[in-house]
Amino acid sequence: AKNSGRDNLQFFTPELNERVLRRLQLENDLRHAVERDELVLYYQPRIDARTGALAGVESLVRWMHPQRGLIPPADFIPIAEESGLIVGIGAWIIAEACSQHRHWRRAGIGAVPVSINLSAVQLREPGLCATLDAALRQHAVEPAQIELELTESILMDKVDDTIAVLRDIKALGCTISIDDFGSGYSSLSYLYRFPIDKLKIDRAFIQNMHSAPQNLAVTNAIIGLGHTLGLQVVAEGVERLEDVDLLRAAGCDELQGFYYSRALPAAEAQAWMAAHAAA
Numbered sequence: 630a631k632n633s634g635r636d637n638l639q640f641f642t643p644e645l646n647e648r649v650l651r652r653l654q655l656e657n658d659l660r661h662a663v664e665r666d667e668l669v670l671y672y673q674p675r676i677d678a679r680t681g682a683l684a685g686v687e688s689l690v691r692w693m694h695p696q697r698g699l700i701p702p703a704d705f706i707p708i709a710e711e712s713g714l715i716v717g718i719g720a721w722i723i724a725e726a727c728s729q730h731r732h733w734r735r736a737g738i739g740a741v742p743v744s745i746n747l748s749a750v751q752l753r754e755p756g757l758c759a760t761l762d763a764a765l766r767q768h769a770v771e772p773a774q775i776e777l778e779l780t781e782s783i784l785m786d787k788v789d790d791t792i793a794v795l796r797d798i799k800a801l802g803c804t805i806s807i808d809d810f811g812s813g814y815s816s817l818s819y820l821y822r823f824p825i826d827k828l829k830i831d832r833a834f835i836q837n838m839h840s841a842p843q844n845l846a847v848t849n850a851i852i853g854l855g856h857t858l859g860l861q862v863v864a865e866g867v868e869r870l871e872d873v874d875l876l877r878a879a880g881c882d883e884l885q886g887f888y889y890s891r892a893l894p895a896a897e898a899q900a901w902m903a904a905h906a907a908a
């Protein structure tokens with residue numbers, strides 16, 4: 630086995646080699662991304678479906694790589710998770726979102742509820758609640774202003790452990806939503822056991838709703854299920870006025886998507902909110 634390193638080299642085609650190198654380099658660069666201040670949060674508005682008012686914003690991380698430019702989360706969050714770097718990065722995201730919340734409050738925008746995406750690794754990490762609590766205190770953010778988004782698949786893995794962590798998060802006073810709902814394998818019979826506040830319907834259903842009646846049926850069913858369980862229901866990936874009309878008619882509570890706005894850098898999100906409030 631000692632010599633196998635050299636023997637293995639023959640299996641690396643130039644393309645594979647390049648991919649492995651790129652990946653190793655990204656992981657190495659990611660190690661310094663927080664201290665070099667290369668990560669940024671973008672914010673996408675969520676809209677109250679009934680009133681059209683701003684309901685909050687979702688924070689979405691991006692990496693401003695000095696050589697490669699803006700890297701979307703799908704290209705580095707998995708690397709962060711596999712390498713364990715997500716714990717430090719996730720703590721930065723939580724602190725930054727809380728700091729932004731305070732900034733907007735002081736800038737006169739008001740208290741804008743901010744949602745934060747949590748990865749599976751963060752949820753299993755024992756320090757999560759302490760990290761959250763410290764960020765809330767440091768930036769004097771009311772816990773109810775922070776919503777944590779977890780995907781359906783994270784939830785269903787180790788159900789009892791998950792429930793315990795979710796209870797701790799709820800005890801802090803934060804709210805919890807299930808992201809990408811309908812895309813995974815969630816057992817509906819478990820759903821009522823989780824101390825959650827919201828379902829976010831996976832955007833795959835929303836995007837084909839206008840042309841595929843079965844997607845509209847699923848969307849309606851999720852809204853009905855959510856309301857039966859006493860949960861708020863959010864639709865993401867809302868791109869057309871048609872979607873807005875269908876979702877309003879279906880009784881959906883909040884809408885999010887390109888129809889209203891893309892995810893924007895903090896300053897642009899602030900300008901959007903100021904203009905939206907005035908309109």
Ligand code: C2E
Pocket residue numbers: 673688689690701702703706722745746747748778808809865866867868885886887888892
């Ligand atoms: P997600 O949580 O489901 O976030 C929604 C994604 O859909 C975002 O992509 C958003 O820009 C995009 N989106 C919003 N509205 C529309 C629309 O109308 N049409 C279309 N086609 N897309 C829309 P983004 O920012 O690239 O994020 C992708 C995923 O990366 C997120 O999916 C989330 O799973 C993950 N992610 C993003 N930020 C974070 C973070 O801070 N922490 C963690 N752990 N994961 C994150």
Ligand code: CA
Pocket residue numbers: 666668
């Ligand atoms: Ca910064």
Ligand code: CA
Pocket residue numbers: 687746778808
């Ligand atoms: Ca999300």
Ligand code: CA
Pocket residue numbers: 808809829831832865
């Ligand atoms: Ca989602």
